[in-house]
Amino acid sequence: MATGYFSFSGQTPSLSAVLTTYASISAFMMVIRTILNEVIPRRMREFISSKLSEYFLFNFSNEFTFIIEQRWEAVISETYKAAEVYLPTIVGASTDSLLVGSNNTRNSTAVPKLAVPVGAKIIDNFEGMKLQWSLHMKEAKKYYYNDKKYYHLTCKKTDRDRVLENYFPYIARKAQKILEARQTINIYTYDHKHSSWQSAVFQHPSTIDTMAMDADLKKFIIDDLDTFVNRKGFFDNVGRAWKRGYLLYGPPGTGKSSLVAAIANYMKYNVYDLQLQSVKSDADLRNVLTTTTNRSIILIEDIDCNETVLHDRGRRSASPDKEKETENVSLDPGATLSGMLNFIDGLWSSCGEERIIIVTTNHKERLDPALLRPGRMDVHIEMGYCNPSGFRMLAKTYLGIKDHALFGRVDELIKKVDISPAEMALHLMKSDDPTIALESLVEFLDKKVIEETAKRDDKDEIEVAKE
Structure with missing residues (x-):
């Protein structure tokens, strides 16, 4: 009894036949693509491509992605800012890269701050949902436009409403608490070149x-x-x-x-x-x-x-x-x-x-x-010139004293001439010894009184001469 037996032996095509078939198919596809490009307008091709992508994503993907752009209409997006503050606080082992740096010039050994770099992925878990964040950037095509940054937040389609109703308000509240508890503040200057x-x-x-x-x-x-x-x-x-x-x-x-x-x-x-x-x-x-x-x-x-x-x-x-x-x-x-x-x-x-x-x-x-x-x-x-109470505050701040034998002399002089807090502080900083610093201030004030008196006398002589 003959036994049924199937084998590829003897049916395997040669390498040259495979290459010939591939070349024929490639040539045919190139002809088809050329015809489509010539017959179908570019915008129509892009529309068909986008619809096909949407179809496959909708029917074969279980994921949904929120896109959070840096600007929302005319202002910076509050949702974007909340994510920017919140995400560095949930960095875990699954995060593949991070930006680190410090602008604390007073403490070069301080632990650097964290930020999310473009392309990095951060996983968050909220109410049983697994959420994936990533930062993206689209480079500006013209020099007077800014590079556009935006976050992707990916979740399951079935979790979309919960993310929208529960998760986004949650990160907004967390970001607000983080900002309220900050120990350092920043000063900003506007870079018009990069807007x-x-x-x-x-x-x-x-x-x-x-x-x-x-x-x-x-x-x-x-x-x-x-x-x-x-x-x-x-x-x-x-x-x-x-x-x-x-x-x-x-x-x-x-x-x-x-x-x-x-x-x-x-x-x-x-x-x-x-x-x-x-x-x-x-x-x-x-x-x-x-x-x-x-x-x-x-x-x-x-x-x-x-x-x-x-x-x-x-x-x-x-x-x-x-x-x-x-x-x-x-x-x-x-x-x-x-x-x-x-x-x-x-x-x-x-x-x-x-x-x-x-x-x-x-x-x-x-x-x-x-x-x-x-x-x-x-x-x-x-914001006026120094008076006696202002002088005492500066003396306490710079010299650590509340009273001194020269205080009366200083009070007398600053009632005769104007001296700004900056000028006064300059002399109080000259020495840690209160007496030396105050003597320098008195000397400066005496000189200023003489100069002001001379100016007034010159002015009076000019007025008399005019009369």
Whole structure:
């Protein structure tokens, strides 16, 4: 009985036959592709390809991906920022790479901070769901566009609604707690070339307690800041953006920048140092300001030195129509005052909350009244020359003393001449010996009194000669 037997022996094609068949198929496919490319328009081909991809993904994949882009409409996405803060805290063994670095110049041996690099994958487990994060970047095709960063969050299709309703609010709350507990704050400067804020650790030692100012003024500032941060409900109820404007004015060296640092340290807010001179237009200004974060200080120093603000004021002051005080005027280059005011208390002021806007100037009288009114600059603080109480605070801070035989002499002299806290601190730093430092200060003040007296005498002689 013959047994059925099948074998490939004798039926295996030769290598040349295989190559010939492959070449024929390849040539046929190339002809088909050429015909399709010639007959079907490019957009139609892309549409068909995308639909086929969607079909296979929908029917044969069990995964769903959320895409979280860095910008959402006109502002930085709060969801993106929450992920950026939260993800470095859940790094596990499955994470294949991490960014590490430190910008703490005071402690080079400190443990570096962590960040998620492009392409890295981070696994999170939440309520029994396995979630995979990854960071991606699309390079800009034109030099004036930013590289676009975005996160992918992948989950099972069946978990999509739970992720949306439970997980995203969870990471937002976690990120908020992390930010509130931060021990270091950053100062940012805007890089117009790359259209982004660049940061460094803010390590200014100034505190409100060490400021050489009246005790009642210190108490007012602290009370005002505490009231501001605790009144979110109030701002919502009255329909106002949750922000506060401070104008610090006074001669150079009177501590305006130090007070900004003291406020930042007290509030634990990041500082965004805005250089108006580098802003190209109102649209550019809007883009710069809307990329700042909540719980921050927006600082505009020496605003009286900005030609845009002064020129804007001059153009409007010539108009008899007071109702048009904030009308935009054409200035090229640079942003206009009305563009800045629109962010401070206009419609764009609602893009963000819990912000403090601080403006400093050496010459308050040069500023446009439109900038100074309540709702824009809510608190005006004059930073003046040293008085006896300010001198004692500086002596305590720099020399560690509350009283000295030379205190009376210093009090007498600073009532006769103006001396800024910066000038006074320069002499108090000359020696750790209080007597030597105070003698240097007295010598400086005596010389200043003589110079001021000589100037007044010369002025009197000129006036007499005119008469």
